[in-house]
Amino acid sequence: MQDHEIVDLYWARSESAITETNVKYGSYCRKIAMNIVDNSEDSEECINDTYLSAWNTMPQERPELLGSYLAAIIRNHALTLYRKTHSQKRGAGQTALALDELLEVAGTSSTEDMVDMSLLSEHINRFLSGLNKNERIAFVRRYFYVDPLTDIASKLSMSESAVKSLLFRLRGRFKTYLMKEGYEL
């Protein structure tokens, strides 16, 4: 079923919208959740929360790319769950590693600086638009999908060390870009 047909089902408040979403994007959403929470029960919880969020938000929104829309929702749910379960101590999964890598860019300052998230997202989009396709895919797979380096290397037909050094260079360029845009890092 095409994305717009599934969205039509949401807009029609048809319960089959959830079923069709699960058929088409169930495994995709599960992969993202598993990358972040690294637990099958938690990932199922994230998936259910995502379908509920989609059901609640859909009449107001009409996403062109339903997969990307669901990916962003489940990522937020998974990150929230991750932070809740790992509030006392840092985890050892891919999320903790990815967060550590992003700390190289953003530092450890408190969130009291009141960062404008939508503006930061805009800057990230501009930064991504300046990368070539492989660089962009590697960056998004690592920091959006929270993929392990081995998976990225396999999908891009590169060695793991090559992906690691590519991401290191990209983080350096990202930090330089953000500082140029006026962020204090």
Next chain:
Amino acid sequence: MNGNDLMNALSGIDPKYIDEAAFELHESPAPKKTSKIVRINRFALIAIPAAAALLLTVSVVLTRMHVGKSESTSAGTAMTDAAYPAPEAASEAAYDADSEAAFDAASEADYDMASEAAGEDMMDMAPGLEAPEASKGDNAAAAEASTSDATGSSAASAASETSGSDSTLSADFEEAELNDSERSYESKKGLTSPILEEAEYEDGILTVTVKEALPPSAKELKYSITAADGSGSDTPLAEGTLGDILLAPDPLTLDLTDLDLPAGTYTLTLGTSTISFTCK
């Protein structure tokens, strides 16, 4: 700003970038390993036929070299023969090496020119042999003999037939080599096959007219008498040395009374010469 802020902000990236990187929904973006395999396959497609062609070429060249070597060896053997010196060897080598030239000449519908070209090539191909002047005549004769099968038919087509088929040529050469070896053996013993012109049989006595008088050593010549039964195959009746049946050398008179030949047609073979006679 900290890492969590960046992580949260990343959820707001453009959906097209999320979709672009969605391996789960699309094909892998960089199938480099596949292209390597394709490159290897293409290489194999080119390399294997090329290697086969090279192997074929090398085998053909080696075969030709081997054939040329064996022919030159036989030519060298013939050169050492007192009775058949350089011209025969030269004719073999020249005929083989320049058979194409002879063919080209022959295909121009000039039989004489083809024979002449072959004769010239014979001498050209054996410059170190220094054949005697008289042997030039033998060369020409050999060239003529090699194409004499064509007598009676169109000169051009006969020359083409003679020169155009390698198998025919090689068969002719083998036959010529055999005859040469026989003649060589007989020459060493002082035996020369007489040229038989006419034969008459009467009451068990066969009288044969020969071109030249037989030498005393002719008694050692081998003879055979065969009967032609009409089916195309000859039936051997007797064989031995000429001395066994020789009554008189001039005219050559042979005693065949022991055979008690019935009426029919027979063939006398003396050395390499043959003649037919009829018994009434």
